[in-house]
Amino acid sequence: MKFHKICILGLGYIGLPTASTFATHGLNVLGVDISPHVIETLKKGAIHIHEPGLQRVVQAAITSGNLTVSHQPEEADAFIIAVPTPFKEHEQGKLNGHTYKLADMNAVTSAAEAIVPYLRKGNLVILESTSPPRTTIDLVAPILERSNLKAGSDFFLCYSPERVLPGQIMRELIENARVVGGVTPESATAGRDLYATFVKGQIIETDATTAEMVKLMENTTRDVNIAIANEFSRLAEKFGVDVWEAIQLANLHPRINILSPGPGVGGHCISVDPWFFVETAPELSSLIYHARVVNDTQPHFVVGKVKKALGELKNKKIAALGLAYKPDVDDLRESPASEVIHLLQREDAQVKAWEPFKPNAVMPGIQMATSLEDAIQDADAILLLVKHTEFSNFQPEEIAKLTNTRIAVDTVNAWKADEWNKAGFQLHRLGDNKSEIVNPKS
Numbered sequence: 001m002k003f004h005k006i007c008i009l010g011l012g013y014i015g016l017p018t019a020s021t022f023a024t025h026g027l028n029v030l031g032v033d034i035s036p037h038v039i040e041t042l043k044k045g046a047i048h049i050h051e052p053g054l055q056r057v058v059q060a061a062i063t064s065g066n067l068t069v070s071h072q073p074e075e076a077d078a079f080i081i082a083v084p085t086p087f088k089e090h091e092q093g094k095l096n097g098h099t100y101k102l103a104d105m106n107a108v109t110s111a112a113e114a115i116v117p118y119l120r121k122g123n124l125v126i127l128e129s130t131s132p133p134r135t136t137i138d139l140v141a142p143i144l145e146r147s148n149l150k151a152g153s154d155f156f157l158c159y160s161p162e163r164v165l166p167g168q169i170m171r172e173l174i175e176n177a178r179v180v181g182g183v184t185p186e187s188a189t190a191g192r193d194l195y196a197t198f199v200k201g202q203i204i205e206t207d208a209t210t211a212e213m214v215k216l217m218e219n220t221t222r223d224v225n226i227a228i229a230n231e232f233s234r235l236a237e238k239f240g241v242d243v244w245e246a247i248q249l250a251n252l253h254p255r256i257n258i259l260s261p262g263p264g265v266g267g268h269c270i271s272v273d274p275w276f277f278v279e280t281a282p283e284l285s286s287l288i289y290h291a292r293v294v295n296d297t298q299p300h301f302v303v304g305k306v307k308k309a310l311g312e313l314k315n316k317k318i319a320a321l322g323l324a325y326k327p328d329v330d331d332l333r334e335s336p337a338s339e340v341i342h343l344l345q346r347e348d349a350q351v352k353a354w355e356p357f358k359p360n361a362v363m364p365g366i367q368m369a370t371s372l373e374d375a376i377q378d379a380d381a382i383l384l385l386v387k388h389t390e391f392s393n394f395q396p397e398e399i400a401k402l403t404n405t406r407i408a409v410d411t412v413n414a415w416k417a418d419e420w421n422k423a424g425f426q427l428h429r430l431g432d433n434k435s436e437i438v439n440p441k442s
Ligand code: SAJ
Pocket: 130, 162, 163, 164, 165, 166, 218, 219, 222, 226, 259, 260, 261, 262, 263, 264, 265, 266, 267, 268, 269, 270, 325, 326, 327, 336
């Protein structure tokens, strides 16, 4: 199938890279977003999100005339839906005394509805938003069929998950393997033809529900693996072991690859997607549910660790380093660091947060420092929450000159106990009850 004009609904972390990449590969692309701010920003040639390399591609796409933006769709050969699928804020599911989160599919529903008036025979529609299994068939197809066209025979319909890693999106979009699931084999082939415009990785055709499940299985597997690492960090502390050392040793086994514990799991994918299984089959998702609970309660474990380090939390000044959801990105969404800060504040600690990737961020209820010095100078403890490279590179002797405190808590294994002890600090490491007992000379 040949494509000249495509329409992409949702210009966020996935939609905008996808739209601009199609445009720089010669297609005529209309990017659609309901946010006036997003449309105005793009019209000025700027971008509203931070992703390495994105600005350059968007600028090239807009300058060439191949990418235009609007708040509503137009007729096109293909439509891609790349809108968010967050949680419902005020509703939860319940089974056997357990509560679980529910997907808010409003944005997908609205995007599909917005396509209906423009859908023509022979068009292709692709859903990319991460969604509960069967969404393409049970939710999207019936909406699109309000056009009086039948999915699979009058128009092609696919689910194709994005699998790109924030921070590496522009490269992974092109190089990663792409799974394209069609409601019919012909739909999958049409989807393949479209992605072949720029995808260099393998493109694999399957059915729509398999493609949906593949995406959820990937992120759920990662979540469960991080949960076991987090649980090991708790067990190691109980047994007087350094979990980081133990993981390194266990990973010498050729078939073992334990991930890294930390303050919890954040972002808009791994902490969200496993719930889509729990929501659609709670009676079959016990392991997935409990892994989510372990990761969601890890911030509480970190707070217990800080409390032990300080004796008590009331009125203690804590410098929290890092607010992003993972290292070396500026994305603060669903960040375990901010959860830790809120929990500390609930215990009456006074927290000042420093995020070098977003120094001017405004986070509800969180006091932001204006610089590293501002965060740590009169702190009672330094709490490291994100393994940003610049934090890992700290020289403890230099840090000692900027603060009076000699208590540091490292939740991400960035700092070496002997180096920090030498500079006079008591270093408390998550998952390590072995080295933290070493007290520095006072
Ligand atoms: N984390 C740990 N320990 C680890 C690894 C990660 O605590 O060993 C934490 C991170 O700090 C972060 C969270 O997990 O808070 C998630 O980070 P991540 O780097 O594992 O994943 P994301 O959310 O940035 O991107 C994931 C990717 N999926 C997989 O690796 C299976 C990406 O390929 C997906 O496209 C993306 O989700 C998505 O959009 O679904």
